[in-house]
Amino acid sequence: MRKRIIALFIFAFPLFAFAYNGTPTQQVDSFFQELQKGDHSKAIDNLYASNLLIEKKSQALTVMKQQLGMLGPLYGSLIGSELIVEEQLSPSLIRIVKVAKHESHPVIWEFYFYRAKDKWIISQGMFGDQFQFVDAKKK
Numbered sequence: 619m620r621k622r623i624i625a626l627f628i629f630a631f632p633l634f635a636f637a638y639n640g641t642p643t644q645q646v647d648s649f650f651q652e653l654q655k656g657d658h659s660k661a662i663d664n665l666y667a668s669n670l671l672i673e674k675k676s677q678a679l680t681v682m683k684q685q686l687g688m689l690g691p692l693y694g695s696l697i698g699s700e701l702i703v704e705e706q707l708s709p710s711l712i713r714i715v716k717v718a719k720h721e722s723h724p725v726i727w728e729f730y731f732y733r734a735k736d737k738w739i740i741s742q743g744m745f746g747d748q749f750q751f752v753d754a755k756k757k
Contacts, residue, residue: 637667642712642731642738643704650699650718658686668739686745693747694721702726710734711741723747 638645645665652661662683666672672679690696702715710733718725725747732741 636664638664640738642714642729645731645738645740646714646716646727646729650696650716653718654696654698656690658689659683662686665740665743668737669741670739682743689718689720689725693723693725696720699727712738718745 638648640648649661649665652658652664662679666675666679669675696718698719700717700719702717704712704714706712712731714729714731716727716729718727725745726749727743727745729740730742731738733739
């Protein structure tokens, strides 16, 4: 019986995600650090762990993880990231756009963070490999 409980705990442990804390900039930096380690699924889980709507968006996150898993084979390893723009749209909404530098092609990431009370949470995150993705929104 004890072995079953331990086995259950071991198999259940990867299901837990640990939310990134801090400002939106700190959360995005933690996300990219996790991505650079090669665990894109864990990075997505940790980024969205503080969002209470995550259970309703699980299918969308699964698709995002699958698409993210194709970037490495397509564009090479992630070798760094650079800030394109960070803007405070209102006291409770921040937008951050970064370029993920892969070996053969950049990928543009856009994040929106929301603060209802005293904690910033990811509201939306998306990525694309087209430069028009940035041009249409950059000031």
